[in-house]
Amino acid sequence: MITRAKATESNDVRNCVTRGEGGPVPKRPLQHQIGARAESAVRSLWLELGHAVDEIREDYGEDLLIQTSLNGRVDPCRIWVQVKGTKKDCSQSAKSLPSLSLRADQILRWSRSADLVVIVLWDVGNDCGWYMIPRGKYDDARLQEAERGKLKLEFDRTNSFDRRAVEHLAWRARIDHANRSLKKALFSIEEARDEDPQPLDYLEFHGAVAASLVVDFGVDIGAFTPSGDMTSQFRRELLAAAELQDEGTDIQVINRALLTSLVKLSWENCAENGLPSTLLVELTDVIREVVFGEILSGDEIGT
Structure with a gap:
């Protein structure tokens, strides 16, 4: 037999489980799940071919830092990778791929980077992706004029992101x-x-x-x-x-x-x-x- 006090305590426990202490149980947005799946897939391709991958904690527009190597020797160069995951079905070759709308000053920073910067679009449903290199997409003068305005970066289906691309x-x-x-x-x-x-x-x-x-x-x-x-x-x-x-x-x-x-x-x-x-x-x-x-x-x- 549950007394009133015990019943109240039982309800408190049930509420903590369903709502969490101090408010509702936090939910993970779908876009976060898509992003994590895409990043994991891209990271795995680099790792499979023997390159070191670090996840970027401070978000300045890049997700992964790649330290490439050749014949067991670490290269003196690095690659920065931004991963964009999508749930949209990109398998139909007749359709154009989703484009990215990014701030001009971000594109300008990538264009001037001494290291190679790569953006990867990853279709999580079909487990495939495409890449682009922002350097050279726009001239510096246009990027400077646009300042904080946004410009489009488009992906080409011929640039598949796979082991060969890595x-x-x-x-x-x-x-x-x-x-x-x-x-x-x-x-x-x-x-x-x-x-x-x-x-x-x-x-x-x-x-x-x-x-x-x-x-x-x-x-x-x-x-x-x-x-x-x-x-x-x-x-x-x-x-x-x-x-x-x-x-x-x-x-x-x-x-x-x-x-x-x-x-x-x-x-x-x-x-x-x-x-x-x-x-x-x-x-x-x-x-x-x-x-x-x-x-x-x-x-x-x-x-």
Whole structure:
């Protein structure tokens, strides 16, 4: 038999369970659930391919920080990822994908970021997604004029976000960082050469930086082994490219063969990424001097 006091106590317990102490039981909005599912799916793809992923606690527009790696070595570059989940069925290829409306100043910050920024749209119902890179979508002048106004960012169905895209983006960030670092070193060298007297220690330091960047990148793309030997793959590509060159001096033939083989090698080994001109030219020069330096001594350089 339950007394009145006990009945009241029982009702209090029941109310705490149904309403929670101090008010209603908090509910989790559907959009939060969709966002969490989308973020988990995107994070898993990066993790599956060996990259480290950190969740961003302070929300400044990015959800994930990706620390990429290659052959067990952590890269000196990072990728910021914003994930947008949707419950909308995006499986029909004839229909356009949902677009994002974002503040212009946020897009401007991403466009100016030294790190690669990627936005992923994830269809939680069909477990698939697409990505976009905000850099270059709008010129800085328009973004500055819009200030806090909003602009649209649209997704292209050809840019599916899957394992292949993860590797493509990792290589893109890797290449961008190497190219930017190399440009900085080369600029420092040119600046020092204009001084009188020339700071020899400074020139030597930045010359070594540039050389190490080029050599390390040559190893990354599979042109050389870590011990400095030419890989069998690159040797085959180089010989095949050389056979196609039927005119010019020895150095012209070698330069064109090197350029052709390096472009092909990077496409095959860097997840279908090309090489920026600075990296390509410097890599060509280093390989030519190291591999063919004695043979070509005394010849004029030309392409």
